[in-house]
Amino acid sequence: MQPIRYLTAQLRTFADENHYLFSLNDLRSLFPSLEHNACKALLARSVRSGLLMRVCQGVYLYPFVSYPKGLVLFHTAAKFRPQHFNYLSLETVLSDVGIISQMPTHWITVMSSGRSSVVRCGDFGTIEYIHTKKKPANLIGQLQYDSRCRLWRASPSLALRDLQTTKRNTDLVDWEVAREFIQQTGQ
Known part of the structure; x- marks a missing residue:
């Protein structure tokens, strides 16, 4: 499965109103065999596509769940x-x-x-x-x-x-x- 599809499936499965923020390390743990730069590129693509929002350096928000704004x-x-x-x-x-x-x-x-x-x-x-x-x-x-x-x-x-x-x-x-x-x- 392509990394972006795998990430999408994992976020849909596990994200909720209590777990909507993810650190770089949280997301990297989904891709243990992916090199650091490749993982960062994947996250950049995820932000550009709207799958994730970058809150600040190293913290990402999954916007497709209800969360306490x-x-x-x-x-x-x-x-x-x-x-x-x-x-x-x-x-x-x-x-x-x-x-x-x-x-x-x-x-x-x-x-x-x-x-x-x-x-x-x-x-x-x-x-x-x-x-x-x-x-x-x-x-x-x-x-x-x-x-x-x-x-x-x-x-x-x-x-x-x-x-x-x-x-x-x-x-x-x-x-x-x-x-x-x-x-x-x-x-």
Whole structure:
């Protein structure tokens, strides 16, 4: 069977609303005998034909299943750096709880054990990874797994500390709301 037909059949069989994003390694595993460059050429053809959408470098979306469009950026962040410790923090968390009133749309901030970088994901938005040396064991009780986003999420107090530690702009922080929120929730 031709590789493109085989890929199409595999995606039709296995993709669903929970499994609609695929890393380069996920897709390469379907073609163990195909050389790296040949696999990349196959994926490029798949994108050109509309079988796959390239979200960002190394992450592809199968558009023929129902998927949570508002969560693609979060799911991509989880898929993009699976070998690193990552958690939502900074402006993303603070905006979600109302401590920061303005947050760029289609932009998420993720603390990561990997290097700092900005990953552009086309129409889906941008993921900003900020390097941290913090270890998961030292953050017990300050992180909660967000199954909807498929990422760990910092508590608001940790997100505020991360904001200060990374020397990011704190002008948008409503400190009165922050103190109230932390007192009320204990987070």
